[in-house]
Amino acid sequence: MAVSDVVVSFALLVAIYGVLSLGLNVKFGHTGLLDFGHVGFFLVGAYTSALFVLPPDDPADFTNYVIGFGEIPLVGTWAFGIIVATILTGVIGGLVALPTIRLREDYLAITLLGISVIFQRVVQSESWLANGPDALRGYSPPFQGLFPIEPGTLVGAVAFSVVVFVVWAVATAALSLQRENDSRLPLDRIYAVTTFGLGTRAAGVLGSRFAVAGVAGLIAAVISAALLLAASLVLLVGALVSVYGWLVVLVAIGQHYADLDRRELALGVGFGTGLLVALLPLPIADRISVSIVGTLALLGALVYAYYHAITSYEWVADVKLTVVGLGAVWFVGIWYVLLPILGPLGSGSLSGVLGTLFRNVVWFLQFGSSAGIGYSIAVIGDVTVQLDYSRFQLALFLLSLGALYTVLEAAVQSPFGRVLRAIRNDEAVVKSLGKDPFVYKVQSMVIGSALGGFAGAMWAMYSQGLTFRTGAPETTFIALLIVFVGGVGNNKGVLLGAVLYWGFQQATTQLAGFFPPALRVNVLAFRLVVVGVLFLIVLYYMPDGLLGREEYSSGVGDS
């Protein structure tokens, strides 16, 4: 499995938890309603959408559930299920809010936690409702039947081009921002090419850069669909899209760290390398005790060195977070590009090295499965490529996340959002200014819960099977952690928090692979402890999170 597949599955979780945490951020971050029961809406959303797409219950098998509209056209589709799940959780959020919203912070939190536990218990014990304590399975995520894509079919080409559209549009939008603050690279020319000439000529007609990006994405999608239908050029299109994506990512990293001088760069790279060195005992040492002690000692030394540096040298303290960020990027780069080729390099197979590199660079496609289109590439030999379902799902999820984020930002960047933030500050003031806090709090609960329900529906698609554990309280606290890490009341920060949290989870899952199977479970469980400690550190040193509260100093439309 190529590293890019790992990244794709990680991004799926980021999208789900991004939506979930955005919902919690509306309630807690913007309005100050501490909802410990946010997972309740996640649970209801997941089960509702799953029950809509399931086929009618067959009394002959051993499962029991209540509706199952899967065979009714239109009603039994995911789109309908998600809409119903979102509306239903919004309504439930409003109904739950009515009696509880008068309570103050911690009382409200505990009451809502209780309500989410009630939801979980109902799902668990009412066996007629959704198969009770056993898992609810038997449905498949949207359009999964189309995969693996048959080359040359229209449906396959359309599914393929949807993914191309999303990637191309996102990359183009990012590039249009990047080209404004960089003159060394020929970004303008690249932009002109990737927007098919629209970027420079039709900018006035289309209006915003996002419209241009969307249209460019559409054109790219149509072209790729045509290429696929006419000549089955999966690999060519996939490689082009991948390279475009890499270009934007690398330029983004370069621009982000452009202001650092040489010694700061060296420090960041050193930090990342140090992290790598600290983990070396794990794969190298034979005895598990040696590797664990060695790694922990080296990690401790690294953390101490970092702490020492930021407390003793002022120039380090000024860039303390930047150094960690750069170190992380460096580390991820090595992990993504360098480590996978160590194995083939050791066995001296050049084509193996090139093949692994190629597979990781062309992240857009999945390699080496039984289905797909075969190619023969001179330097690396025969490969089979295909667009797998998880990449398609990721495109759908990212589209949803982007749309919900935009809608939510519109709602909070407004006088409405201002009233919410005022309620978080001091309700009495809001009352004295002629605004009814009750009405706004209920609306905030409705929006936040609806987002929670939407995330639940995404989870139902992703996990392809639900149990009552879907509604376990931990999920709420993960979402809360994400909100705290990124920045309370800051939607951008919430997305960053989701990336960081799942990045950590992904990294530690990889690490656990170095341990013997008997220990692996313990290592994975120990992560929760580490997450808890990190949570405390964040709260102690950065109570406002990494990005802090968002400033709305001049409101909307002020430039």
Add this chain to the structure above:
Amino acid sequence: MTTVLEVEGLEKHYGGITAVDGATFGIEEGSITGLIGPNGAGKTTTFNLISGFEEPDGGTVRFRGEDLQDLMEPSRDERVIWGGASAITAGTIGGIAGVAGLGLGTVGGLGTLAVGAGLGAGFYAGQERVRQAREGHTNSRPYMLAREGLVRTFQITRELTEMTVLENLMLAPQGQAGENLANTWLRRDLMEREEAEVREQAREMLELLELDHVSDERAGNLSGGQRKLLELGRVLMIEPEVILLDEPVAGVNPSLTRKLMDRIETLRDEGYTFCIVEHDMEVIMNLSDTIIVMSEGDVLVEGEPEAIQEDEAVIDAYLGVD
């Protein structure tokens, strides 16, 4: 001149303490009324009662001839929310009962449906009743009064400390289109146009109060005097009829106090009505058209500043002998 605010036999008890005991007075439209008295005379409680932040135990307050309790009826939005919730709950219970009843044949199904719908409706009607009964006594709705044009400031300033000074002011104007959630998505143009106006208005207000240099500062970083100004500016942004000011110049430096007084007088001449609680005798005597002296929860004397300063009872109770 008409009496815009009439207070009659107002009473408020906290446990064994009688904070306000039968106070009766009126506030004339377009005037400045000073409310003075020794500590514990019930001035702030009176303020809370006539601004709707607390409910009186006895007596009435009339604003433009209407009882405050009638003005503080639930807002339309609140009624919509509760009504919608009632309908949804009743419908759900009825629906579930109906589905369950279908198993009993047509007659049984219809019967169960009717029972379920009745149960649902009855459940929510009952809850509504309990809520109304309870809230009639405990939950006042001062925001309804602010909408009608009766606003107040607080003795201890209450800023939205995490929001900027400009935002604090922009929050105040009534009936902004962008406060409606649907408008933030569907009528963005209207909202942005209105925001530009409100921002302009807020900037003018800041200039007037000489706070324009801190407009993007968080309100929590302001000094005590600046907070007083900000709070005054905020209620003025509402464009109310009657403004209740609780110690507006406490902690404000003398030259700014002077300006503030001028400003209040100008506003009075423009038709605003003020009622001011203040301990600074010089300010209150110079500013007020009428002064009400309270003592032990009741009105001791009411009259023009000159007369008050001569009054034996007031000198005994409050002013002291020079």
